[in-house]
Amino acid sequence: PYRLLRVLGEGGMATVWLAERTDQLQGRRFALKLPHGAWRRSGLAERMARERDILATLEHPNIARLYDAGVDTDGQPYLALEYVEGERIDAFAARHALSVPQRLQLFLQVARAVAYAHANLVVHRDLKPSNILVTAAGEVRLLDFGIAKLLEQGVADETALTREVGRALTPDYAAPEQIQVRSIGTAADVYALGVVLFELL
Numbered sequence: 001p002y003r004l005l006r007v008l009g010e011g012g013m014a015t016v017w018l019a020e021r022t023d024q025l026q027g028r029r030f031a032l033k034l035p036h037g038a039w040r041r042s043g044l045a046e047r048m049a050r051e052r053d054i055l056a057t058l059e060h061p062n063i064a065r066l067y068d069a070g071v072d073t074d075g076q077p078y079l080a081l082e083y084v085e086g087e088r089i090d091a092f093a094a095r096h097a098l099s100v101p102q103r104l105q106l107f108l109q110v111a112r113a114v115a116y117a118h119a120n121l122v123v124h125r126d127l128k129p130s131n132i133l134v135t136a137a138g139e140v141r142l143l144d145f146g147i148a149k150l151l152e153q154g155v156a157d158e159t160a161l162t163r164e165v166g167r168a169l170t171p172d173y174a175a176p177e178q179i180q181v182r183s184i185g186t187a188a189d190v191y192a193l194g195v196v197l198f199e200l201l
Contacts, residue, residue: 002032002080011144018083030067033079052079054122054145062113062140084141086133093200103200107193109140114193117145118186125184127192128173129199 002019008031009016019032033051055066068080086092089110093103110132117124124131124145131144175191177184 002030002078004032005029008083016081019080029083030080031064031083033081035077049077051145052077055079055081057120058117058122058145060113060116062109063117063142081143082141084133084135084143086135086141088129089132089134089140089196090129090199092134100201106134106138106140107197107200110142110196111193113140113142114189117142118189123184123186124189124192125178126170126173127189127196128170129196132196 001021001023003022005018005020007015008018014033014035017032017034019030021028021030049069052066052069056069059065064084065082066079067082069078071077087095089106092098093106096102098106110127114124114127122145124142126144127142131142133141133143135141171179173192173195175184175188178188
């Protein structure tokens with residue numbers, strides 16, 4: 001029930017569109033995430049379902065909300081997420097020539113969101129500036145839990161799905177255990193946060 005307006009971004013797994021509802025909920029805009037054309041054979045439908053289940057458990061002011069999820073008439077899965085009008089955290093800090101204390105205040109918002117996710121047994125696994133947007137009001141929104149995994153007893157192991165589809169990570173921000181394909185815990189996100197903080201400062 002969505003009308004696509006324009007492409008917001010594209011990644012290895014999906015394209016994100018600015019969209020609006022075509023039914024009674026007109027007026028609200030969404031970031032609609034649609035997997036690429038290979039979703040039928042690559043297992044992306046299962047990965048989208050996992051992202052939906054993860055995001056549905058997370059309600060935090062600095063984490064983009066999940067509003068809707070489903071499968072269209074052709075069997076293609078979709079996620080309707082909060083549309084965040086903002087810019088990536090590093091670009092925001094540079095454009096506004098933020099002081100060190102101001103940059104730290106932004107970073108603390110990110111850290112609180114990640115701590116909340118960890119408290120709910122979720123590891124993001126791909127923290128980087130392009131997944132951290134800042135609104136005009138200076139509020140951080142953490143995006144894209146698409147490769148997050150629910151932690152089981154504190155550690156998320158490699159799954160058959162991950163092995164089939166391939167590891168989704170950004171090497172510049174990935175912890176050593178991610179590069180080496182070892183079990184991932186919350187420390188992987190802490191490592192990525194350290195890289196983001198280093199770049200901000």
